[in-house]
Amino acid sequence: MKKLLAVSTAAVAVTTGVTATADAATHTVKSGDTLFSISQQYGTSVSAIKSENGIKSNLILPNQVIKVNEAKAASASTTEYTVVSGDTLGKIASKYDVTVSQLKAWNNLSSDLIIVGQKLSLQAPAQSAEPAQAPVAQQAPVQQAQEQVAAPAQQQSYQAPKQSYKAPAQQSYKAPAQQQSYQAPAQQSYQAPAQKVRTTQTSTASTGGSTKAQFLAAGGTEAMWNTIVLPESSGNPNAVSPNGYQGLGQTKESWGTGTVEQQTKGMLNYAKQRYGSIDGAVEFRSQHPWW
Incomplete structure (x- = not known):
């Protein structure tokens, strides 16, 4: 009867000690703590704590530092x-x-x-974030508390288990279909536009002003003309590279041919779909020999 009373008292301590606690990376064991009471305090489970600390039994010691929700706490601190x-x-x-x-x-x-x-x-933008709700405190059943092994009052030395961490294997990334012909910048050989040998197709560009004027009238920008068009095709809508890339923006897709207006609209759509905006495409092309 005396032993049962002590366990019941520990169960009450477990119940009263449960609070709405934020994520924590570690917890220092106090006299009377059990794995169950700690799991309830931090909103986790006994099995999760044992797995996180490499513990095989329910025995814990006063002043022992154990990890609790370490991965979750680390993730929450990174925005x-x-x-x-x-x-x-x-x-x-x-x-x-x-x-x-x-x-x-x-x-x-x-x-x-x-x-x-x-x-x-x-994480979600600050304006859309909803306040976190504290978990409802629950009373631990007496039979559950009886199964836990309370930490002994006397302090014992404890050595933290050694754990090895293996970095996850890197996943290969496959570029979208339309860009499969490109290689990483460090691996591709790039020839400056001035050195490319270009052939001239039958002109499909509409008349009426210079090519640049038609390009700007069709929605192109000065930055796009200077950063993308001139390095790629020298402003020639009929340019064809030795590798078969065509038009102002040098592509093998259909928008590499046609009038200056058609090519310009094709370049604008490509820039928005791949880089999110014209400015995004310009910024990327300014840092790479391709786009």
């Missing part, structure tokens, strides 16, 4: 991520315990395409 080579939305979502749909919604992405150096938000 922004910079894309590196080999990244995919799925890989980033898995690393920070979010979903691909959330990443796309928080960053206004219409596709899974991401670019090296791109900044991604790892």
